[in-house]
Amino acid sequence: MRRSRILLVAAIAIVLAIAPATSGTFQPEPSVLLNLSVLNVGQGDAILITTSDDCTMLIDGGPQGAAGAILNALRENNVSTIDVLVATHPHADHIGGLPEVLDQIPVLRILDSGSVSTSKTYANYFDRIRTKGIPVAPGTMGSSFAFGPATVKILWPGDLLSTNPNDCSIVVELVYGEFSALLTGDAEADSEYEMMRLGLLSQVDALKVAHHGSASSTTAAFLSVVNPAVAIISVGAGNTYGHPSGEVLARLSGLNIEVYRTDLDGTVTVKTDGNDWRVQPEVLKPVGGITTNSAVAPVPEPVPIPTPAAPQTYYGSKNSNVFHYGWCRYVASIKAANLRVFTSRQDAVNKGYRPCAACKP
Numbered sequence: 543m544r545r546s547r548i549l550l551v552a553a554i555a556i557v558l559a560i561a562p563a564t565s566g567t568f569q570p571e572p573s574v575l576l577n578l579s580v581l582n583v584g585q586g587d588a589i590l591i592t593t594s595d596d597c598t599m600l601i602d603g604g605p606q607g608a609a610g611a612i613l614n615a616l617r618e619n620n621v622s623t624i625d626v627l628v629a630t631h632p633h634a635d636h637i638g639g640l641p642e643v644l645d646q647i648p649v650l651r652i653l654d655s656g657s658v659s660t661s662k663t664y665a666n667y668f669d670r671i672r673t674k675g676i677p678v679a680p681g682t683m684g685s686s687f688a689f690g691p692a693t694v695k696i697l698w699p700g701d702l703l704s705t706n707p708n709d710c711s712i713v714v715e716l717v718y719g720e721f722s723a724l725l726t727g728d729a730e731a732d733s734e735y736e737m738m739r740l741g742l743l744s745q746v747d748a749l750k751v752a753h754h755g756s757a758s759s760t761t762a763a764f765l766s767v768v769n770p771a772v773a774i775i776s777v778g779a780g781n782t783y784g785h786p787s788g789e790v791l792a793r794l795s796g797l798n799i800e801v802y803r804t805d806l807d808g809t810v811t812v813k814t815d816g817n818d819w820r821v822q823p824e825v826l827k828p829v830g831g832i833t834t835n836s837a838v839a840p841v842p843e844p845v846p847i848p849t850p851a852a853p854q855t856y857y858g859s860k861n862s863n864v865f866h867y868g869w870c871r872y873v874a875s876i877k878a879a880n881l882r883v884f885t886s887r888q889d890a891v892n893k894g895y896r897p898c899a900a901c902k903p
């Protein structure tokens with residue numbers, strides 16, 4: 543018995559030894575490659591994720607007029623079908639280009655935040671989905687699905703949708719082997735705070751900075767948990783919102799996070815085999831001009847840029863005469879029924895509210 547096993551083992555060893563030379567079937571499998579591209583679509587978001595085993599996910603469709611850039615990127619990546627489309631939230635800078643994309647390429651399924659809008663842009667987007675009969679499911683917090691060799695985890699929105707569409711954004715964590723990325727839509731400080739409170743966040747390699755680098759997101763507390771090596775800001779050159787905010791750039795550079803921006807670097811692609819990863823900006827850095835771990839863009843002084851043109855919402859309670867920034871901890875404790883929303887600082891003051899001593903709006 544023992545002798546026959548030894549003979550069998552010897553026979554297998556001989557087959558193994560000659561097999562590579564005769565059939566080549568014992569060559570190691572090449573790993574699946576994953577590309578995550580934050581596309582240069584101006585002021586908006588569109589993120590294309592593809593794998594070498596033919597999986598495609600598009601997160602958002604940029605503003606109206608972005609479809610050309612998205613369809614080009616799909617062509618360059620030889621994509622003929624989008625497996626999953628994620629519409630993070632119904633703002634025009636995220637779904638504006640989607641009707642044309644949906645007209646041009648089959649989409650198998652859609653994950654939507656569930657937040658709706660009365661805008662014409664939203665109606666266009668929704669009409670296309672209905673006519674084409676594409677299955678739509680809500681992005682449910684805590685759910686996850688396999689995407690080729692990677693896992694897509696849906697971290698947000700929670701069960702109760704916020705009145706602020708940005709805080710309804712579907713937040714995705716993509717994990718492939720050793721690599722991870724957090725893609726945050728336009729989620730603002732309230733969502734960041736809730737995700738932290740619920741213990742949903744962990745350290746990632748790459749962060750798609752929320753809300754185009756607006757100061758209402760990417761809080762210091764959030765960054766201390768997520769602590770990415772690189773941050774990518776999807777933003778249009780010369781936008782009227784003052785994005786990205788100097789405050790956010792300072793928070794990122796203060797933590798030595800390498801920053802890429804679509805307005806300066808063009809489309810920014812992260813390539814990974816699940817082990818190693820690297821960032822490939824469309825516009826190459828000047829040779830020797832910039833060291834690793836520092837921002838590609840010149841980092842402004844860590845002083846908040848006053849942006850009077852930027853729309854800023856303030857919050858208060860029916861039961862007090864104090865108003866706050868959305869991220870202020872006191873806002874979280876205001877019951878939805880008592881929440882008052884002000885379209886500007888002046889609006890709050892005109893209605894007899896005074897600034898909160900904690901957040902100093």
Ligand SMILES: [Zn+2]
Pocket residue numbers: 631633707708728
């Ligand atoms: Zn938004």
Ligand SMILES: [Zn+2]
Pocket residue numbers: 586587633635636728753754
């Ligand atoms: Zn946006």
